[in-house]
Amino acid sequence: MAAEMASGVLHRLAAFTTTPGGGNPAGVWIGDTLPDPATMQRIAAEVGYSETAFVAPAAGLERTVRYFSPQAEVSFCGHATIAAGVALGRSGGNGTYRLATAIGTVPVAVRLQGNHVSASLTSVQPRHTLPPQELVGEALAALGWRFEELDPAIPPALAYAGAWHLVLAAATGDRLQALDYDFERLKTLMLAHQLTTLQLVWRESPLLFHARNPFPVGGVVEDPATGSAAAALGGYLRTAGLIPAPATLRIRQGDAMGRPSLIVVEVPAEGGIIVTGEAVWLDGTNG
CATH class of the missing domain: 3.10.310.10 (Diaminopimelate Epimerase; Chain A, domain 1)
Structure with missing residues (x-):
């Protein structure tokens, strides 16, 4: 169940799996405005997963994302991006969400098929x-x-x-x-x-x-x-x-x-x- 936290909604998902017992857990925080870095770090530590993605604003195909582990901010996180894409797709529907990250814009194409939601991120140039x-x-x-x-x-x-x-x-x-x-x-x-x-x-x-x-x-x-x-x-x-x-x-x-x-x-x-x-x-x- 999503939880209200610091003026946003926090979701807990497991990415790269179809069952809650598999995959990599990630927090996905969605709100109108990103919290300050200290608050994001505190939330990530409280969530305790390897990464939590913070996404704003709460609607639209253009979003900003920052990623925090329990100990520090990281430039980019793939599994939290997949989790974020699925969370955005569940509320916003199919489409390509353009996520502005610290390392550049990462498009995430989301597809809903019945109860299944998949997300495909395209990385920056490797x-x-x-x-x-x-x-x-x-x-x-x-x-x-x-x-x-x-x-x-x-x-x-x-x-x-x-x-x-x-x-x-x-x-x-x-x-x-x-x-x-x-x-x-x-x-x-x-x-x-x-x-x-x-x-x-x-x-x-x-x-x-x-x-x-x-x-x-x-x-x-x-x-x-x-x-x-x-x-x-x-x-x-x-x-x-x-x-x-x-x-x-x-x-x-x-x-x-x-x-x-x-x-x-x-x-x-x-x-x-x-x-x-x-x-x-x-x-x-x-x-």
Whole structure:
């Protein structure tokens, strides 16, 4: 059930799932005017999810969005954008909502089909770069991984589609499954390099990936679904020539946490990466 909070309405949804037990929970606050940053930070901490999106005004296709984790504001968040799109679509109907974010305008196309609502965000132009070797080494040490456990076909990369992520591809599913890292050590490293998450992946087949995303900079051990990292991965694979484009990837995430998520990533030949998912209200209502 939506709740009144600081002159707006707060919704709680899970993104990239069709059931409340899956996906990544997000808060979506909608009001006529955004609260001041201190109030948004307080609300996000009270909600306690990895991200809360704050959206204003309360009507129309043109909106402004800011994102807060329980500990800090972040530039962009994919799963909270999908959750926001579903919430906006439930009240405002089908259409493309243009969200003005800190990293640029992100269009979100919303489709209602019966009780199901899906949203597709188009990222800003993605880019990637090779990470410093010492960053990779320090990240692997914090994870307790060895360099030879990485997939040589997908080299480490710093990838961006609204936020920066360090992409590390495991050579086996077992390596990805066994995740037990030094929280404070990895958090310190990520803050020093302005990373939002680590995008840890295993490629099961050419277009099917499994992902896990440590998020200690947001005060969260692991994210069960990370839309911004999914978009960054799609952009990296395209520009590095590691997949043909256009292509459609599917990313399974959250299984090891008991919150299974499905992220569909459309990689066009050029331009922004399209990330699609459904979302459901966590109290079992339709908003």
